[in-house]
Amino acid sequence: MDEQSNVAAIPVGVVGLGLMGSSIVAALLISGHPVKAIAPIASDAENVHERIYTQLHYCQEAGLTDSDEDLKARLEISQDYAVLADCQVVIECVVEKLAVKSEVYRKITDVVSAECIIGSNTSALPISELQPYVSNPGRFLGIHWAEPAFMTRFLEITCGKLTMPVFAERIFTLAHQWGKEPTLLKKDIRGFITNRLMYAVYREIFYQMESGNATREDLDKVFRYDAGSWMTLMGVFRRMDYLGLKDYAAALDNIFPQLSNAAGVPEMMQVMVAETARGIHNDRGLYPYGPGEGKQWDEAFTRFNLEIHSLAAKYSEEQVKGHLYKL
Amino acid sequence: MDEQSNVAAIPVGVVGLGLMGSSIVAALLISGHPVKAIAPIASDAENVHERIYTQLHYCQEAGLTDSDEDLKARLEISQDYAVLADCQVVIECVVEKLAVKSEVYRKITDVVSAECIIGSNTSALPISELQPYVSNPGRFLGIHWAEPAFMTRFLEITCGKLTMPVFAERIFTLAHQWGKEPTLLKKDIRGFITNRLMYAVYREIFYQMESGNATREDLDKVFRYDAGSWMTLMGVFRRMDYLGLKDYAAALDNIFPQLSNAAGVPEMMQVMVAETARGIHNDRGLYPYGPGEGKQWDEAFTRFNLEIHSLAAKYSEEQVKGHLYKL
Incomplete structure (x- = not known):
């Protein structure tokens, strides 16, 4: 090979x-x-x-x-x-x-x-x-x-x-x-690398919800529409470079000590396990699901995949550096 | 109003x-x-x-x-x-x-x-x-x-x-x-909600890099191509429902205690501040930048915005539930 x-x-x-x-x-x-x-x-x-x-x-x-x-x-x-x-x-x-x-x-x-x-x-x-x-x-x-x-x-x-x-x-x-x-x-x-990064988000997102600071819906919304607006193009370090780094050191110093350091399984997840919730697969999960709604998400993801896959291919690092997106 | x-x-x-x-x-x-x-x-x-x-x-x-x-x-x-x-x-x-x-x-x-x-x-x-x-x-x-x-x-x-x-x-x-x-x-x-979630990622991603577990490039790649493949459609809780919840409680229990709980500013960020790095704005950042490369990322993002914006609009929660993406 x-x-x-x-x-x-x-x-x-x-x-x-x-x-x-x-x-x-x-x-x-x-x-x-x-x-x-x-x-x-x-x-x-x-x-x-x-x-x-x-x-x-x-x-x-x-x-x-x-x-x-x-x-x-x-x-x-x-x-x-x-x-x-x-x-x-x-x-x-x-x-x-x-x-x-x-x-x-x-x-x-x-x-x-x-x-x-x-x-x-x-x-x-x-x-x-x-x-x-x-x-x-x-x-x-x-x-x-x-x-x-x-x-x-x-x-x-x-x-x-x-x-x-x-x-x-x-x-x-x-x-x-x-x-x-x-x-x-x-x-x-x-936990491999990708899981480690996402588990850090899980820990904080459950903490914010269980503290009553924000609803499940709002927490998902901010992630979808803020992080989701650049993630596929940039990754995390590149995003920091894009935003200019200037205010990060102060902000990290401010916010790191306030993040959740929880080690235990969030109560809500324990409830889900006890209820044998399988999410969209049995219409019982972190969100409520009407009959057939799980299937709708599954179908939407099937379509979405296709689009995000070609978008990701179009904006690979090689292509960005090849200067193909000049206005 | x-x-x-x-x-x-x-x-x-x-x-x-x-x-x-x-x-x-x-x-x-x-x-x-x-x-x-x-x-x-x-x-x-x-x-x-x-x-x-x-x-x-x-x-x-x-x-x-x-x-x-x-x-x-x-x-x-x-x-x-x-x-x-x-x-x-x-x-x-x-x-x-x-x-x-x-x-x-x-x-x-x-x-x-x-x-x-x-x-x-x-x-x-x-x-x-x-x-x-x-x-x-x-x-x-x-x-x-x-x-x-x-x-x-x-x-x-x-x-x-x-x-x-x-x-x-x-x-x-x-x-x-x-x-x-x-x-x-x-x-x-x-730090508002969106920042709280992302700062949890920042803490873990700097920890992984500073521990020598993975390179900056690989850490960005896994986030772009794994999280980035569903984020814009789902958010975090919905993603868990999509994957079925079954193995999450055990995995959270396993991995939460191993995540970084650091409170201080990562050394690499301190170096950047000392060097007055402004990322793509002065071609000096967490990544190396050749002359003009920062501008290429800026232009790529301008184009990418347009595409991810219309993709996000097309897959709003209302539209998913409206069952518009049936195969």
Whole structure:
């Protein structure tokens, strides 16, 4: 795999075909890889063709591929791990349980070569804790996607303690051919980087709501319409440079000591768990949902994805510096 | 001013015509108000026509108005506070210094009626601390805009201790006619709500960089391409509902205790202040900038604004619930 790998000659395996796994299968097919998709449990296998074909059909509708038939021709779906034998990369996206994952790793390593890179899409378990369950652990790393995988430019590659950099760099290079703006973290940070930043927001936003300072609706509104008005273009440090830095030191000094330092789970979240709220998936969540309203949000996000994805591509750092947006 | 105010009959004053003030003038003109614009200091007055006309011309280019000449016809620019006499609302956006602001409030209240609402665009000084400098302080409140004011849907209305709700509600109603998604905060939170949420991110992002866990570039990338892929549609609580809530309680419990609780100004920001870095404005900031590169970011943002503004309008909560995005 060099700078411009011939992806058609690099078979990739995906193990675990839930929503996220199916969407990763679609992303890899669109990028040109042959894909071996393993449904490791019977319940997963049941509707797997329908689930993946729906994703592929959406890719076609969205203009990401000319023909979903071409994609299907490169896809093999199986319950038999043996089909992974010639894969150069295998991505695991099964449930976040160590016992399940370790068993999956055993089955993968039984059939693939010793150089086959094995990545986990985990967002909950530290890579270094999973790594010992993989033979030849230097080729194991985190490959963390955002949903839907074929329509987001995010990809977080994380090394565990034993990961050899050469493998991480191969995935980093390949990720550009998947249309990503990948990040490569050489330390195994608990919660990964993207989660760390957002959890800092979660802590403060629950605190503001539980203090009665602002409503849930208003807190969401300010984030959508203020941060949301520049985020996709700039990121945080760039935004500070844009605003001029001048007043920041004083403001940070003022506000940091007043932010929430809470360590415990917010009461509202505890209530949600007790009520088995699953948000838009059972119309019971942090917001009230009328019948079918969850589905409306889901459909809106499907459409929105398409637009924000092309907007993000249009304003990549390279293009900004290429001076393509002069008035 | 009732639900559907006749904005043409409501003159609004703007005092302080820097970048932000000029952009607020443009926003009010586009909304249909007659606008009295006061340049309170001579250096401000110098290029004020050019500064405002540039904004109006951009509004025309962006399709926000048919003719910038129509807008100019409703605009009066002056150094004389007496032109504010018939205003029903006056918005102050001068420098963040109490001595300057208090003097400006004295000059405004000398000429306007006792019911004229006076708002400050401050993002640094608490409304309750400014309020005593306004005669009849119940009509004083925070009206916090995002730049560029005519192209962002954010507007944060904040009451001080003495603000009478009736005045805040009038501005809230009017803000919808300005094309905003306003929030109305009845408590005077230090740093306002939008800043509080973002400062929580700042604290964690500096911590991650200073710990050597990730580079500035990677930290910005994950925020742009992960958070940025849903933020403008959803906000934070809605996002949690979308993802299903299931694993959040465990994850919050895990990660909250590991977040930065720092109270001090990050060293990197202290260095920037010592170097009089002004970001893209003098090509010296948290990022390195080649000659002219700051200007490229400025131009990219001008274009990006237009796109994210129309995207945000297209995916307002009302439209999502109106089921307009069914596949």
